[in-house]
Amino acid sequence: MEEIGGYKKLRRKIVITTLCFAMIPLLVVGFEMYRGFAGVYETRVMEDLRRMAENRRYAIDLFLEERLSQLSTLVYTQSFDQLKDEEYLNRVFTLLQMRSKSYVDVGIIDREGNHVAYIGPYQLKGVNYSNEEWFHETMRRGYYISDVFAGFRNFPHFIIAIMRREGDRSWILRATIDTDIFEAMVRAAQTGQKGDAFVVNRNNVLQTTPRFGGELLSKMDYPVFQRFSGTIVEQRDLGGDKALVGLAWLKNKEWLLVIKVESFESMMPLVRARFFAIELIAGGVLVMIIGALFISRVMVRQLERAEKGKALLDASLIQSSKMAALGKLAAGIAHEVNNPLAVIKEKVGWISDLLTEEEIAKSENFAEFDDAVRKIDYHVDRAKKVTHRLLGFARRMEPVREQVDLNRLISETIAFLENEAHYRSIEIKTEFSQDLPATVSDSSQLQQVFLNILNNAIDAIGKSGEIIIKTGFSESERELYVSVSDDGPGIPNELKSKIFDPFFSTKEYGMGTGLGLSISYSIIEKLGGRINVSSEAGKGAAFTIYLPWITDKTV
Amino acid sequence: MVKPKVLVIDDEPDFLETVVKRLRKRQIEAAGVGGGKEAVRLLSEQSFDVVILDLRMPGMDGLETLKEIKKKSPLTEVIMLTGHGSVESGIQGMQLGAFDYVIKPADFEELLEKVNQAAERKMLHEERLRKA
Numbered sequence: 001m002e003e004i005g006g007y008k009k010l011r012r013k014i015v016i017t018t019l020c021f022a023m024i025p026l027l028v029v030g031f032e033m034y035r036g037f038a039g040v041y042e043t044r045v046m047e048d049l050r051r052m053a054e055n056r057r058y059a060i061d062l063f064l065e066e067r068l069s070q071l072s073t074l075v076y077t078q079s080f081d082q083l084k085d086e087e088y089l090n091r092v093f094t095l096l097q098m099r100s101k102s103y104v105d106v107g108i109i110d111r112e113g114n115h116v117a118y119i120g121p122y123q124l125k126g127v128n129y130s131n132e133e134w135f136h137e138t139m140r141r142g143y144y145i146s147d148v149f150a151g152f153r154n155f156p157h158f159i160i161a162i163m164r165r166e167g168d169r170s171w172i173l174r175a176t177i178d179t180d181i182f183e184a185m186v187r188a189a190q191t192g193q194k195g196d197a198f199v200v201n202r203n204n205v206l207q208t209t210p211r212f213g214g215e216l217l218s219k220m221d222y223p224v225f226q227r228f229s230g231t232i233v234e235q236r237d238l239g240g241d242k243a244l245v246g247l248a249w250l251k252n253k254e255w256l257l258v259i260k261v262e263s264f265e266s267m268m269p270l271v272r273a274r275f276f277a278i279e280l281i282a283g284g285v286l287v288m289i290i291g292a293l294f295i296s297r298v299m300v301r302q303l304e305r306a307e308k309g310k311a312l313l314d315a316s317l318i319q320s321s322k323m324a325a326l327g328k329l330a331a332g333i334a335h336e337v338n339n340p341l342a343v344i345k346e347k348v349g350w351i352s353d354l355l356t357e358e359e360i361a362k363s364e365n366f367a368e369f370d371d372a373v374r375k376i377d378y379h380v381d382r383a384k385k386v387t388h389r390l391l392g393f394a395r396r397m398e399p400v401r402e403q404v405d406l407n408r409l410i411s412e413t414i415a416f417l418e419n420e421a422h423y424r425s426i427e428i429k430t431e432f433s434q435d436l437p438a439t440v441s442d443s444s445q446l447q448q449v450f451l452n453i454l455n456n457a458i459d460a461i462g463k464s465g466e467i468i469i470k471t472g473f474s475e476s477e478r479e480l481y482v483s484v485s486d487d488g489p490g491i492p493n494e495l496k497s498k499i500f501d502p503f504f505s506t507k508e509y510g511m512g513t514g515l516g517l518s519i520s521y522s523i524i525e526k527l528g529g530r531i532n533v534s535s536e537a538g539k540g541a542a543f544t545i546y547l548p549w550i551t552d553k554t555v
Numbered sequence: 556m557v558k559p560k561v562l563v564i565d566d567e568p569d570f571l572e573t574v575v576k577r578l579r580k581r582q583i584e585a586a587g588v589g590g591g592k593e594a595v596r597l598l599s600e601q602s603f604d605v606v607i608l609d610l611r612m613p614g615m616d617g618l619e620t621l622k623e624i625k626k627k628s629p630l631t632e633v634i635m636l637t638g639h640g641s642v643e644s645g646i647q648g649m650q651l652g653a654f655d656y657v658i659k660p661a662d663f664e665e666l667l668e669k670v671n672q673a674a675e676r677k678m679l680h681e682e683r684l685r686k687a
Contacts, residue, residue, distance in 0.1 A: 335611070335638050339567055342660040346573035349663050353580050384660050391638065 007300050014296035015289075022288050030281045034274060041270045046233045046244065049261055053231045053246030056189045056197070057257050063185065064145060064252040067102060067160050067177060072143070075162045075173045083108050083173070084117045093119045096175075104157065104176040109135070111170050120176065122153045138163050138172050145253045148179065148207045148217060156216050158182075158207070183208050186257070194262035199255045207255055225249075225256060235263065312502045316519050323448065334387040341380055341387065348376045389415060404443045406471055406482060406547075407432045413450040414469070417458065425464040428454075433472040439480055440550040445523045452516040453484050453543050459507070460488035460541065478549045479529070485542035491535040499533065559604035559674035563587040564594045564620060565636065566612045574607070577663060583670075591615030595623045602628060605673045607666070608653075609636045610644050618644055618651065625652050630680055632673035636661060 074092065083089050093106050105120020113130030129135040138144040138161040148158045161174040186208045189197035198210035204220045214220050231248045242263035249256050352373045354360060360369070392412065414428055421428050457467045465487050473480040491499060498504050500521045505514030524531050528548040535541035561583055565571045571587040578585035586603075588594045592615055594606070606624060610617030621633055635648045635656040645656050654673045657666055 338638050338659050339570075343567060343569045343573070345660040346570055346577070346663070350573045350577055353577055380660060388658070 007304055010303070011296045011300045014299060015292045018292040018295065019288060022292070023285060026281065026284055026288070030277055034277050037273060038270055041273075042267075045261070045266050049244055049246040049259060049266075050231050050233045052189055052191075053233070053248045053257060053259050056186065056259065057231070057248035057250060059185055060182075060199075060255075060257065061251045063102075063182070064160075064250070066100075067175070068143065068145075068162075068252070070096065071160055071162050071173060071175055075164045080108070080110075080164075080166050080169055080171045086117050086119065089117045090119050100181075102178050102181055104178050106173070106175045109161075109172040109174055111139075124152060127152055134159060134161060135172070138174075139170065147201050147205065147255075150217070179208075189257075189259045191261065192265045194265050196260040197258065199250075199257050201256070202254045220258075222258075227254065308502065312518055312522065315502055315515050316522060319515060319519050330390045334390040337383070337387050341383055345377065345380045348373050348380070352377070401440055402443060403438045404441045404446060405436075405438050406446075406480060407436055409443055409447055410450055410469060410471065410482065413447055413454060416451065417454055421458055421467070424458065424462070426458055426461050426467060427465075428467045428469065431468065431470040433470075436471050436473055436480060437549060437551075439547060440552065441527055441547060445527065446547075449520040449523050449545065450482070450484075452520045453545070456516065457484055457486040457488065457541075457543075461486050462488070473549060479546050480549055481544055481546045483542055483544040485540060487540040490537045490539050491533065491541050492537040496533060496535065500531075558583050559670060559677075560602070561585045561605045561607060561670060562594065562597065562603040563607045564589075564591065564612075565607075565609040566590060567609075581667070591617075591620030591623065594620055595627065598624060598627050598631070603631055604677050605654075605670050606631055606633045607636060607670070608633050609659075610648065611638060618647060621648055621651050621653060630677055630684075632677050634666070634669050634673055 074096070078092065083092065089106065089108065093103070096103060096106070105118065105122065105124070107118040107120065107124060108116050109129060110116050113128045113132070113135050115124050115127045115129065118125040134144055134146045143160070143162045145160050146158045148156050150156060157176050157179055159174055159176050161172050163170055163172050186197050186199055189195075190211050194212075196211045196213070198214070198220070199207040200220050200222070201207055202224075204222050204224055206214050206216055206218055206220055209216045210220075225247060227249050229249070231246060233244065233246045236243055236245050244261045244263055244266060246259040246261075247256060351369070355366070355369055355373065360366065363369075389412070410430070410432075414430070418428070454467070454469075461467070467484065467486045470483045470485075471481070495506070500517050502518040503514040504518070507514075521531055524545055524547070528550075529546045532544045532546070533541060534544075561578055563571055563574050563578075563585060565574070565587070566589055568589065571589065575585045575587040586597070586601075588597055590612060594608075608617055608620060608624075612620070615623075617635065621635070624631055624633060629652075632654040633648075633652070635645060635653050636659050637645045637648075637656050638659055648656060654676065655669050657669060
C-alpha cells in the first residue's frame with residue numbers, strides 16, 4: 001500500500017518540478033516581452049503626441065506671425081490720412097481678405113483712442129478705447145496680440161494691433177482675428193473619442209473652446225505652468241481620468257497649447273495586447289500543466305512497471321536458488337536414507353536365503369519368519385520409491401531442454417501430493433490424452449509449475465473435494481494443454497486479474513509468499529506458452545497451461 | 556556354467572559382508588573390499604571375472620576405481636551400484652567401460668542376473684582373444 005503512496009508523491013514532485021522549470025521562463029519571457037512592447041508603445045504614443053503638439057504650436061505660431069507681418073506691412077506702407085478714409089480702408093481690407101479670410105474687421109484708432117475708421121460687421125465707429133488695456137499696451141509696446149475677450153461687441157474675439165509713429169502722430173491699426181479659423185486649427189488636434197485640445201493663457205483662462213470640461217473664457221481647472229521652451233509630454237490625472245498631455249507655449253503670445261489624449265483610449269491597443277498576451281500565456285500554462293501531468297503519469301507508470309518487473313525477477317531468482325538448495329538437500333537426504341535401506345534389503349535377503357535351509361524350515365516359527373521377511377522387503381521397496389522420487393525431483397533442478405512426456409511428469413507430480421490430498425479427502429482424477437505427443441521443454445521447471453498449481457487447487461478446496469487434471473493437444477495450434485480444475489470456492493472477477501501479480505496472496509499472513517503463480521506464469525511464458533484461468537465465485541476454478549509443441553531440440 | 560569369481564567393492568561394511576555371504580551361498584566365489592585402493596591392490600594379486608562397484612565412496616571414488624580396474628585388468632567386467640539411475644556418474648561409468656548399473660537398494664536377483672551376463676561376456680572376449 002505504501003508503494004502506491006510513494007508513486008503518487010513522485011508523480012506530484014515531477015509535475016511540480018516540470019511546471020516550475022517550464023512556467024518560470026515562459027512567464028519571465030512573456031512579462032519581459034510585454035514590458036518591452038509596452039515601453040516601446042508608450043514611447044511611441046508620447047512621441048506622436050509631442051509631434052502633434054509641436055506641429056500645432058508651429059501652425060498657430062505661423063498663423064499669428066503671418067497676421068502680424070501682414071498688418072505690419074499694411075501699417076508701414078499706408079499713411080494715417082489714407083487709411084482714415086473709410087472707402088480707402090475698405091479697399092485695403094478687401095485686398096487683405098483676398099488671400100485669407102482671417103480677419104473679421106479692421107479699424108484705425110488715433111492717439112486719443114478714438115475709433116476713426118472701421119470696416120466690419122459691428123457698430124464700432126467712434127468708440128473710444130483709451131481706457132482699454134490693449135490700447136495702452138499697443139501704445140507702449142508697438143504691437144499687441146490680445147487674449148480672447150468679449151469687448152464692446154459682446155462676442156469672444158481677439159485682436160492684433162500695431163502702432164505707427166508717423167512724424168509727430170501715432171496711430172493704431174487694429175484688426176480682429178477670425179476665431180473660427182483659429183479654433184479650427186486647435187480643433188484639428190482633438191483626436192479620438194475622448195481627446196481634447198485647447199489654448200489657455202497665463203492664468204489658465206481658455207482662449208479656445210475645448211471639447212470637454214470648460215467654456216470659452218472660463219478658467220480651466222488646471223495647474224498653472226511656468227513658461228518653458230519646447231514641448232512637454234506627461235501623464236496627468238485630470239478631471240478624474242488619467243490623461244497624456246502635450247503642452248507647448250506659443251512663441252508669439254503667452255498662450256499655452258494643451259493637447260489632451262486620454263490614457264486609456266490611446267493605450268487601448270496596448271491593453272488589448274496585454275489581454276492577448278495573458279490569454280496566450282494562460283493557454284500555454286494550461287498546455288504545460290496537461291503535458292506535465294500526462295508525462296509524469298506515463299513516466300511513473302513506466303517506473304512502476306520496471307520496478308515491479310525487477311521485484312518479480314528478484315523474487316523469482318530467490319525462489320530459484322531456494323529450489324536449488326532444496327534440491328540439494330533432498331538429494332542428500334535421499335542418498336543418506338538409501339544406504340541403510342540397501343543394507344536392510346541385503347540383510348533381510350540373507351535371512352530369506354537362510355530360511356531355505358532345512359533345519360530352520362522345520363522350526364515352529366518358520367511361517368512367521370517367512371512372513372516377516374517378505375513384509376520387510378516389501379516396505380523397504382516402498383521406502384525406496386520415496387527416496388527415488390525425491391532424487392528424481394532434485395536431479396531436475398538444472399534447466400534443460402529435453403523431451404518431456406507431460407502425462408508422466410504430471411503423474412509423478414501427483415504422486416508427490418497424493419498423501420496430502422488423501423489426508424484431506426480430496427480426490428485427484430486424471431483424464432490424459434493417450435496420444436499426447438512429447439515436446440521439447442524443461443521438465444524440472446514444468447514440474448515446479450504443476451506442483452504449484454496442484455498445491456493451490458488443494459489449498460483452495462481445503463477439505464473434501466475433487467480435482468480433475470486433463471491433458472490434450474491441438475494439431476492446428478501446434479500446442480499441448482494441461483488443465484487443472486477444482487471444485488473449490490472459485491475466484492471472484494475482481495481478483496482474477498491480480499492472481500498472477502507478484503506478492504498477491506489470499507492466504508493468511510505467513511502462509512505462502514504470493515509468488516507461486518507469478519513465477520509459474522513467467523516460467524510458462526519463457527517456455528513459449530501461456531496460462532489461462534477461468535473461474536466464477538462459488539463454481540471452482542480451472543487453470544489451463546498451454547505449451548508450444550516443439551519437436552526440434554535445437555530450437 | 557562356470558561360476559564367476561566376483562569382487563565386491565563397497566564402503567558400507569554391513570552391506571558388503573551380506574552381499575558376499577549371499578553370493579557364496581549360491582556357490583559363487585566372492586570377495587569383498589571396503590575401498591578403491593584395496594581393490595586395486597587385490598586385483599594385482601588375484602584376478603576376478605566380475606566386479607560389483609559402489610560409485611559413491613569416500614577417498615578413491617567409484618569412477619576412479621573403475622578407471623584403475625580397466626587399466627589393470629581390462630577384461631574384468633564392472634557392474635556399478637548407483638543411488639539413482641542415469642545420474643551423470645552412471646552415464647560416465649558406462650562410457651568408461653562399465654558393463655551395466657544397478658540402482659540401490661538393489662534387487663539381488665537382478666544383480667545376480669547381471670553378474671552372470673557380465674561373466675558370459677568376459678568369457679566370449681577371452682575366447683576371441685585366444686583365437687586371434
